[in-house]
Amino acid sequence: MPYLxxxxxxxxxxxxxxxxxxxxxxxxxRTPEDWFFLAYxxxxxxxxxxxxxxxxxxxxxxxxxxxxxxxxxxxLFRSNFLIAEFATRTGLQLHLTNSNSIVGKARTxxxxxxxxxxxxxxxxxxxxxxxxxxISGKSFSEREEQRRRILRADARANFPLSSLRPNFAxxxxxxxxxxxxxxxxxxRLTQACEYVSTTMSGDKRTGQLRILSTLSTFFPPTYKQxxxxxxxxxxxxxxxxxxxxxxxxxFSGTWSADLSNAHLVIAARLWGLDDLxxxxxxxxxxxxxxxxxxxxxxxxxxxxxxxxYATVYGKPVPQLKxxxxxxxxxxxxxxxxxxxxxxxxxxxxxxxxxxxxxNGGITDAYGKFHALTDTxxxxxxxxxxxxxxxxxxxxxxxxxxxxxxxxxxxxxxxIPLWLHDGIxxxxxxxxxxxxxxxxxxxxVALESSKYGMPLKLVWELS
DNA sequence: CACACGTCCAGTGCCCGTTC
DNA sequence: GAACGGGCACTGGACGTGTG
Numbered sequence: 001m002p003y004l005x006x007x008x009x010x011x012x013x014x015x016x017x018x019x020x021x022x023x024x025x026x027x028x029x030r031t032p033e034d035w036f037f038l039a040y041x042x043x044x045x046x047x048x049x050x051x052x053x054x055x056x057x058x059x060x061x062x063x064x065x066x067x068x069x070x071x072x073x074x075x076l077f078r079s080n081f082l083i084a085e086f087a088t089r090t091g092l093q094l095h096l097t098n099s100n101s102i103v104g105k106a107r108t109x110x111x112x113x114x115x116x117x118x119x120x121x122x123x124x125x126x127x128x129x130x131x132x133x134x135i136s137g138k139s140f141s142e143r144e145e146q147r148r149r150i151l152r153a154d155a156r157a158n159f160p161l162s163s164l165r166p167n168f169a170x171x172x173x174x175x176x177x178x179x180x181x182x183x184x185x186x187x188r189l190t191q192a193c194e195y196v197s198t199t200m201s202g203d204k205r206t207g208q209l210r211i212l213s214t215l216s217t218f219f220p221p222t223y224k225q226x227x228x229x230x231x232x233x234x235x236x237x238x239x240x241x242x243x244x245x246x247x248x249x250x251f252s253g254t255w256s257a258d259l260s261n262a263h264l265v266i267a268a269r270l271w272g273l274d275d276l277x278x279x280x281x282x283x284x285x286x287x288x289x290x291x292x293x294x295x296x297x298x299x300x301x302x303x304x305x306x307x308x309y310a311t312v313y314g315k316p317v318p319q320l321k322x323x324x325x326x327x328x329x330x331x332x333x334x335x336x337x338x339x340x341x342x343x344x345x346x347x348x349x350x351x352x353x354x355x356x357x358x359n360g361g362i363t364d365a366y367g368k369f370h371a372l373t374d375t376x377x378x379x380x381x382x383x384x385x386x387x388x389x390x391x392x393x394x395x396x397x398x399x400x401x402x403x404x405x406x407x408x409x410x411x412x413x414x415i416p417l418w419l420h421d422g423i424x425x426x427x428x429x430x431x432x433x434x435x436x437x438x439x440x441x442x443x444v445a446l447e448s449s450k451y452g453m454p455l456k457l458v459w460e461l462s
Numbered sequence: 463c464a465c466a467c468g469t470c471c472a473g474t475g476c477c478c479g480t481t482c
Numbered sequence: 483g484a485a486c487g488g489g490c491a492c493t494g495g496a497c498g499t500g501t502g
Binding site for chain 2: 184
């Protein structure tokens, strides 16, 4: 959960009584501690990026079982023992993966449920009639829910953001958008769940369903600042992490505005790749051209996007090739590497990275210098961090121009979701939608023209 | 603690006055 | 007269309180 992350209260979510009772009768879950740990595994939002399972690092496990802090640092406590004991005691079947600190893999734990329990689990949070609190087992109470709603709204409105950062104003405005505003989207959660259940399978399906479940309690997104980017990220699970088709169900009828080819344009400009810039301007959107050149079917566009991001954000060539081969196939790797655009990008990128190394950092869109040594990263990864920080700062500054117009609209326009190079936008007056769209688009164009970046907002009705 | 009812609040749609 | 801001009424949902 986004707030009160490792407290029994923060994890005591509402679930269907059927699900809780089924667990209770199938397994020996007797103590509040065991319910708490189970809640963490099922509903916690600290998840592994790759497999979506709960991360069970030493510190989290120690906290969950109330182990004394000094025992953790002294290395006297083994999380494996606690987890194994939990499994034998309760009779739950756990699927554990091993950690690997060298490649940055966390130890994860997933509960293996039979088909019946799995389906009860998937439906346990949305659209249920009889709800109970998972850990305490108490029945749903409107009073209790109200109390929690207020706590959540308060925590969100007062989420600590540093006023020294350029993203302070936008972040604060987003976090103070009243929770009530999001009610229409919450109503579509059931529909979104149905869509995920019928069209998806495996890890993807469970991941999306988990996010949707979380959204039933925590829909209004809370944005946080991060160390190495001006981008604003949502805290915990949020609608921002849903795949776009699922998101479009929740936000159907809502306008979205995206910067077209944002990263390519910004990078091309910053790295002095005029040919590429001209190519993009000439084609309008780079995608049709690329799909055609690579002879790639349209449904592979998301994969191609990721390839472009990786190229722009400094992924070393061997890994880049590996990624394309894995996701698209060997023949596309060859075609991609042979594209003039790829050569231009890779060459420009290397030169720019050399510049970063010799200057010891970059100056971002706000005129702030960021040193390699301040990233908290070492060697090449510090260079890549700085590289993306620079691109990201322009992206944010340009999108801020849109946010600024919206902030000045006196509630005529608001932003349900901020997605870095795109936003969902709600308009109050249907008759003036086009006017506002034009204003916002022009502000973005004006801001980007200051840097010689031909960035355009593209509007779409979900 | 469940339920009912009243109040409040945000979104929507519409209208009106001002400005260019 | 088009565009725009502001205000007003209405609506539905969330919140708050009283009662048994």
